[in-house]
Amino acid sequence: MQNTTSTKLPLFLIIVLGSMTAFGPMIIDMYSPALPTVQHHFGSSTSEVQLTLSFTMIGLALGQFLLGPLADAFGYKKTGIITLCIFLLTSVSSIFVTHLSSFIIIRLVQGLTAGGIIVIAKAFAGEKYTGDLLAKFLASLMVVNGIITIIAPLLGGLSLTLGSWRIIFVILTIISLVILSGFALNMPSTVKDEARRLNFKAIFLDFGQLLRKPGFVIPMFLQGLTYVMLFSFSSASPFITQKIYHMTPLQYSIMIAINGIGLIVVSQSVAILVTYIHRYRLFIYLTLIQIIGVVFITMTLLLHGPLWILLIAFFLNVCPVASVGPLGFSMAMEERTGGSGNASSLLGLFQFILGGIISPIVGLKGEYNIMPYVLVITITAILLIALQMIYFRHHNRKNI
Structure with missing residues (x-):
């Protein structure tokens, strides 16, 4: 395990991993203001459009359950990069989706990858730090998480004010691309980047x-x-x-x-x-x-x-x-x-x-x-x- 002895916490690491822990609020709170607009766009019932939120939550649950063991088996950095790439693809797909049924499936996969991203960020922190330094680092991640939780719904509301609900997924595409770049290019490898049996x-x-x-x-x-x-x-x-x-x-x-x-x-x-x-x-x-x-x-x-x-x-x-x-x-x-x-x-x-x-x-x-x-x-x-x-x-x- 790579334990950092320095008490100085790297700001870049805090921002990247803290943003990753906030993927749940990003895909729920940023999107929820748009539910009535999405319903009108697809001409669906209230219950049908709420499935886009429901399947996202189910995806978050399954992602946290499944991708934790997968990350242990195949390595945090490798699994994190693949998961972020899939999340990026779901965000792009949401911009161009034309059918509600397809959108629901995309949101399920987006939730699945978001759940995995959250788990991988926390696991990465646990590999890099221990003890009081880990507690301090996690507290720093939660500050970033809290800021994003507040900003996310405002971005969703502003997107709807500017035009289409699809702008929300343009923003998610940009955010995921930036985080993917930062994670892939700058995250250190950990000892868990060795294959282990599931x-x-x-x-x-x-x-x-x-x-x-x-x-x-x-x-x-x-x-x-x-x-x-x-x-x-x-x-x-x-x-x-x-x-x-x-x-x-x-x-x-x-x-x-x-x-x-x-x-x-x-x-x-x-x-x-x-x-x-x-x-x-x-x-x-x-x-x-x-x-x-x-x-x-x-x-x-x-x-x-x-x-x-x-x-x-x-x-x-x-x-x-x-x-x-x-x-x-x-x-x-x-x-x-x-x-x-x-x-x-x-x-x-x-x-x-x-x-x-x-x-x-x-x-x-x-x-x-x-x-x-x-x-x-x-x-x-x-x-x-x-x-x-x-x-x-x-x-x-x-x-x-």
Whole structure:
């Protein structure tokens, strides 16, 4: 392993790898403002166009699961270059696509490669640094990730203001080309760039052991349901805000950017508070904030209340995800039976597949019907409360 002893972190490496960890927000948050426009372009139903988001999430899940072991087997740099090249091709293909069915398949592959790019960036960091320096380096990557998370929806909104939704994929093409060039020409090789044997059988055996442990499964569902709030928001909010409340795509993008700032602030605040407050109590408090958001979203939509109340409710519902998810992740990881990589892969796989399933459901009744979204977030809130009560009763009663 190549461990860097110098405490000075290379800025170029931080920018390239940090940008790679943000490929998820780039392909979801930059694209989501365009959903109503894409629907109109292809003449599809709301649920059909939401499949372009749903299949992207499923691709992200599968990419993080499959390409991690492949990178271990064939080398991080080689796998990273190939994956970035395929991502570049999907971005170019999206510019010229003419059929929705083809676009959905392209988005699946784009999500698959984006998931792999995220895993490879983190693995590269783990190979280059260890200990406190690794923690410092990952924190630096998250700063770049956070900045891109805020900028991505604004770029999406500006693209729609300038013209076609296809401009979004022109931007993604340029970004991926720049990152590919930087990665291929400047990234150092690691010791993992030696061939190693894939062992998917051992991975699935470990998955089976994990899924038999309630102490792992319940936090996995708690984390997954929390992300259902985020994914259903990403899928439904473009239509609710633009079709029912008549926001422009740029205004919607600004709302997403503000929520992105909220996600970062909440995440950093909880990182400090966890030193003073037991993490499960924090988990409960943050979930309660989400549920308050659900109540106000439901009341506002059913009564067609003011837009400003709805935007605040969205903020309350979405912002805790940045911390509730990692807290659930940490509770589940305590129960892992094998390596942390397999447990982490299973948690990531579950949350994105759950998001991929939910996304088209919220649009089943059309672009002006809010009932599927209201039902999804209400049922999710009830399940979160029930699972927290079960988890508290069986696992954390003595520790809180």
